[in-house]
Amino acid sequence: MASMKVSLARALLRLFAVQGSYNYERLLGVGVGVAEEPLLRDLADGKYRPAVARGAHFFNAHPYLIGLAVGAAARAEHDGASPDQVERLREALCGPLGSVGDRLVWAGWLPFLSALTLAAVALGGGWIAVVSFLIVYNIGHVALRWWALKAGWTHGARVSVALHHPVLLKATATLGPAMALAVGFALPITAQYLAAPFGSWTRLALALAAVVAFLMLRVFGDRLNGLRFALGLSALALIAGWIWP
């Protein structure tokens, strides 16, 4: 039991680097194999290497929830599941883990806290707001990674049960509206903060430019991303400044 706790701890540490060898051939597969390997060391000689090889096959999901797949696949190997069953389990987990993780973290927890931090900085919170963001975000981050790995190891091939955990469902349902409320709240406060160094006439020009830029990004959003647009607008500003000294 103690050795399994050590193996789980090793797997968790390796999960923090699960995207370290991200590539277009196996996506996160190699990282998943590396994270799963400590959990496979107890397998019999003839089973260990084939299981390690399977662990490194193609895989893609949200990095914070990959522990579910790592734990579940390792448990299935221990429970004597056939290679086909393990492969099918991994394939079945790719989509749901990606979808749930994206909604929960990339479109929920992260923008929610980022927006609160932007608002806090704009209202004078300074570096304390930034440090608070890092602490609060990572409490959720580490807890999610640890829960995912433990749930995967506990449920094995029946890991889909974990994806219906009430806390996970509630968090996903709550974070969407919370994120929307927070980013809506932060936008005008942040815009005012960024406009502060400008004089009153320049602020008016800034507001007009921001509205026109926003409309252009909304209309041409499928062909134009924020970076390209910002670079184009900067180039125009440089030319205008040179022509109109």
Place this chain on the structure above:
Amino acid sequence: MNLPVEVLIALLVWGTLVGVDLVSLPQMMIARPIVAGAVAGAILGDIPTGLRLGVVFELMQYDILPVGAVRYPEYGPATVAAVATAHSSAGVLGLGLGALVGLVTGLAGGLTINVLRRVNSRVVHNAAAALESGNPRALLRVHAGGLLRDAARAALVTAFGLLLAWLARPLLAGALTVRGALLLAVATVAAAIAAGSAGTLRLVGKGPNLVWFAAGLGGGLLVVAGVAWLR
């Protein structure tokens, strides 16, 4: 930009850590521009500039949803370079020049991520036989190689950004008129506000969350009005 060597080294190390955090290790969000900028500001002894550029690029970051294998710019090391640029030029000139250097660095960073993934693909392809044999050492070697390449990539992007920061002042600041500097600052800040707004609206979607977004927007506008009234 004339900075002591130890400050440049600290910025390079910080930019590298920030670049590695984005994807590889440990994704604790020091790669978020608001964090990268604040710490870069602290290294330079100029936290307000770090926070302001951090806010600009945090808004740009809202334009990106890193789902699947999507390609995106890299704003962490870009923010470090932007803060280094802005620190050496006062006021709105620093804001505009810093944002411009950051945007170019962000573009370069995004390109290098794509190149790195292609190189990793080739390495994984070449090691396929060893990986299929289940050799744990080969697996670790391939993975550690990817991590080291990402660290080298992040260091290179940060160094490129700091080089741009060093060149920005003699090449651009001297040539820019006051009006030109103002126009550049307006353009970059307006683009950031627009990208942040468009990105958040995409994130919020057209469903019930839009009502929550509108409620938040109303609350934010009230705060803005309240702050203006108090002043």
